[in-house]
Amino acid sequence: MLHKFCIAPMIDYTDRHCRYFFRKLTKNAFLYSEMVVSETIVYGDKDFFLKFDGSEHPVALQIAGSNPKNLSYAAKCGEDFGYDEINFNLGCPSKKVQEGNFGACLMNDMDLVEDCLGSMIKSVSVPVTVKCRIGLDDDDPYEVLPAMIERLNSIGIKTIIIHARKAILNGLDPKKNREIPPLDYDLVRLIKRKWPELNLVLNGGINSIEKAKKELNSNQYDPDGIMMGRAAYIDPFILTNIDNVFYKDKKINHSRFDIVREMIPYIESEIANGTYINHITRHMLGLFHGVKGAKVWRSYLSENAPKRKSDINVIKEALIKIEEIQKEVA
Ligand SMILES: Cc1cc2nc3c(=O)[nH]c(=O)nc-3n(C[C@H](O)[C@H](O)[C@H](O)COP(=O)(O)O)c2cc1C
Structure with a gap:
């Protein structure tokens, strides 16, 4: 049930500000951090890479790496910071990641994967999970x-979260690796039939709430959950459907304007701590996707937030602009 609807780890996207914002739209979806390399946690500023707001729960930390000792340390740090799950990345195909010998290429070395996961499992008491491809x-x-x-x-x-397409390690960049290798949802159902006891989450190409619903309700071998990536970021307001559709909970009935107003105290307190406003508002650009004034909202924030980095009025002004446009429509 916990994993019924997950929001995918997306590097440069699903940072703590993005997840805080998503949490205003859904109380129940399981959120995933961006991929963090274990060595970054071992040698870097742990607070910077790991801290998050308590409202983000349930939230998983996704770790990548291939050094069992560093992975076990990083997993323990994640648990100590309060993450509900440690997820191991076996799906990223980028050249840089391959050079570091982690991500999808590790699927070729299951002995090492076992060592890595074994040491992570030993060091934490929260669940250790995997996100992988269907092959290479x-x-x-x-x-x-x-x-x-x-x-x-x-x-x-x-x-196990299965991004239901292969990763092509030579010749396709990460973007093409999310488009070109064909999706195979049937294979995920076959796995579910063979291992009904596993908690299987289907990922890849789930681009609407309707599609998510369909993939979770088509036959007895349906996955236990789905994970949505790009669609959630492009049109985050669709996330307001998750609580009632997938968790039989009350829908968050707040308007897009309410959501912006609810974000303002958070943004103010982040600015007071030195965060630039554009680091938060960039995740909110899609909030008005598909409604009148979306372009003005997006362009006002994109132009002004990077220039007036510590000025909360930027978002208040953008809100007034889109409110005026919507009043004209009404
Ligand atoms: C910008 C971007 C960054 C991503 N970063 C990660 C990552 O850090 N870890 C990971 O496992 N997958 C990453 N992915 C892949 C997504 O988690 C997901 O598997 C993929 O986008 C397919 O799901 P979708 O079709 O719903 O977008 C990323 C995808 C995008 C678009």
């Missing part, structure tokens, strides 16, 4: 994925 390059996913799931299951990984 010339792999046959119908052979590779079941073999991998078998091994993950045997070491105690109970929640």
Whole structure:
């Protein structure tokens, strides 16, 4: 139930400000951090990379790496900071990530994956989960994925998020790797049939609430949850449907304007602590997606927030502008 609707880890996107904003739209969706490399946690500013607001729960920290010792330390730090889950990245195909020997390329080295996960599991008491692809390059996913799931299951990984397309490590950049290899939802259902006890989350191409609903209600081997990435960022207001549709909870019935007003005290307190306003408002640009005045909202914030970095009036002015446009429509 917890994972029924997850919002995907997205580097440069799902930082703590973005997650705080998403939480104003849904109380229940399971949120994921951006990928954080274990060495960043070992050697970097832990507060900067790990701190988050208490309202973000349930929230997972996604870690990438391939050094079991560093991973176990990073996982423990994540638990100490209060994350509800530690997720291990086995899906990122970027060149840089491959050079560091982590992400999707690790699916070729399941012995190392077992070492990494084993040491993380030993160091924390929160669940350790995996996000992976269905295979790499010339792999046959119908052979590779079941073999991998078998091994993950045997070491105690109970929640697996499957981005249901292969990762092509040579020749496709990360963007194309989210578009070109075809999606195979049937394979995820096959895995569910074989391992009904696992908590399986389907990811990739879920671009609307309707599609999420359909994929969770099509037959007895449906995944336990779905994970949405890009669509949630492009049109975040759709997230207000999650609580009632997927969690049988009350819908957050606040308007887009209410959401902006609710964000203002947070933005004010962040500015007081030295955060630039554009680091928060950039995640809110899509809030009025598809409604009259969306362009003005977006362009006013994009132009002014980076220039007036500590000025809360930027968002108040943008709000007045779009309110006026909407009044004209009404
Ligand atoms: C900008 C961006 C950044 C991403 N960063 C990560 C990441 O840090 N970790 C990860 O596992 N996946 C990452 N992904 C992949 C998403 O989590 C997700 O698997 C992918 O976008 C497919 O889901 P979607 O079709 O719903 O967008 C990223 C995707 C995007 C668009």
